[in-house]
Amino acid sequence: MTEHRHDHHPRPDSRLALRARALEALLAEKGLVAADAIDAVVELYERDVGPQNGAKVVARAWTDPGFRERLLEDGTKAIAELGFGGAEADNLVAVANTPTVHNVVVCTLCSCYPWPVLGLPPTWYKSPPYRARMVAEPRAVLREFGLELPDEVEIRVWDSSAEVRYLVVPMRPAGTDGLTEEVLSALVTRDCMIGTAVPQAGSP
Amino acid sequence: MSAGAGPRLAEVDAALAGRTALPRDNGELVFEEPWQGRALGMGVVVLERTGASWGEFRRHLAAAIRQRPPEPGDSAASAYYAAWLDALEALLAERGLLP
Numbered sequence: 001m002t003e004h005r006h007d008h009h010p011r012p013d014s015r016l017a018l019r020a021r022a023l024e025a026l027l028a029e030k031g032l033v034a035a036d037a038i039d040a041v042v043e044l045y046e047r048d049v050g051p052q053n054g055a056k057v058v059a060r061a062w063t064d065p066g067f068r069e070r071l072l073e074d075g076t077k078a079i080a081e082l083g084f085g086g087a088e089a090d091n092l093v094a095v096a097n098t099p100t101v102h103n104v105v106v107c108t109l110c111s112c113y114p115w116p117v118l119g120l121p122p123t124w125y126k127s128p129p130y131r132a133r134m135v136a137e138p139r140a141v142l143r144e145f146g147l148e149l150p151d152e153v154e155i156r157v158w159d160s161s162a163e164v165r166y167l168v169v170p171m172r173p174a175g176t177d178g179l180t181e182e183v184l185s186a187l188v189t190r191d192c193m194i195g196t197a198v199p200q201a202g203s204p
Numbered sequence: 205m206s207a208g209a210g211p212r213l214a215e216v217d218a219a220l221a222g223r224t225a226l227p228r229d230n231g232e233l234v235f236e237e238p239w240q241g242r243a244l245g246m247g248v249v250v251l252e253r254t255g256a257s258w259g260e261f262r263r264h265l266a267a268a269i270r271q272r273p274p275e276p277g278d279s280a281a282s283a284y285y286a287a288w289l290d291a292l293e294a295l296l297a298e299r300g301l302l303p
Contacts, residue, residue, distance in 0.1 A: 016239060016282060016285070016286055017237060019286075019289055020239040020240075020243050020246075020285075021242075023246065023289055023292065023293065024242060026302065027246065027250065030301065030302065032250065032253060032254075032301060033246065033249045033250055033253060037249045038242060038246055038249050039245075041245040042241050042244075042245045
């Protein structure tokens with residue numbers, strides 16, 4: 001793999017983390033900033049661009065066949081119907097799991113990720129072992145995530161880039177007939193849309 | 205994207221464009237560790253509370269980036285948010301809010 005200009009290796013950074021915490025404590029002590037005000041800002045980022053946007057997209061696809069069709073045809077256009085989009089989703093491709101095909105997303109070069117629908121990428125997504133091994137031995141990596149796929153299921157690995165971002169549309173779990181879109185969206189975790197997990201009817 | 209962080213973030217992006225721009229990777233904000241998000245959040249709240257402008261913060265941030273050569277092994281985002289903490293402290297000190 002060629003050296004990329006961005007370094008995303010996770011590393012302990014307790015020195016700076018402690019410094020940030022100390023400043024925050026000082027601000028609180030001086031009555032300048034309450035911790036919950038900072039929480040609110042941080043939560044806004046998470047809520048506004050977290051995986052729940054993607055979960056709504058998937059739940060809509062599960063309940064509205066027309067939307068599902070449009071989503072698989074042109075992901076960017078379809079998510080715009082729900083008000084989602086942005087530069088990082090300019091070319092969003094939705095790939096659907098079926099009983100015989102399981103999709104999983106990686107970015108071998110760095111950490112390209114459909115940020116507007118999934119929020120901040122998890123640390124492991126950016127880690128060199130995941131990036132390298134998901135391509136070389138996807139079945140083994142998925143097993144480490146706790147996802148055991150039958151041998152007859154084909155695994156398709158999608159390599160993201162600056163130009164194309166992928167969103168996995170998992171299969172709707174059995175036993176969820178009659179659930180509302182809102183309830184269904186709660187079953188769709190971030191990992192389900194990366195492809196390292198599948199939704200469970202009883203979760204989360 | 206719904207209202208909330210979006211417009212705020214857009215405002216921050218516009219104010220800090222150039223050498224002091226928020227670390228991004230292919231357009232995505234880079235937070236390698238939670239403290240970096242906390243640092244950004246602290247900046248947003250402190251500026252709101254003190255009425256300081258992003259232009260004023262940018263001046264401190266540019267100075268902090270100049271004065272703080274990245275330590276060996278520090279990623280770009282770590283170095284940036286370390287300078288961000290410097291800048292926040294400098295701004296508060298200048299306004300007499302922190303020693």
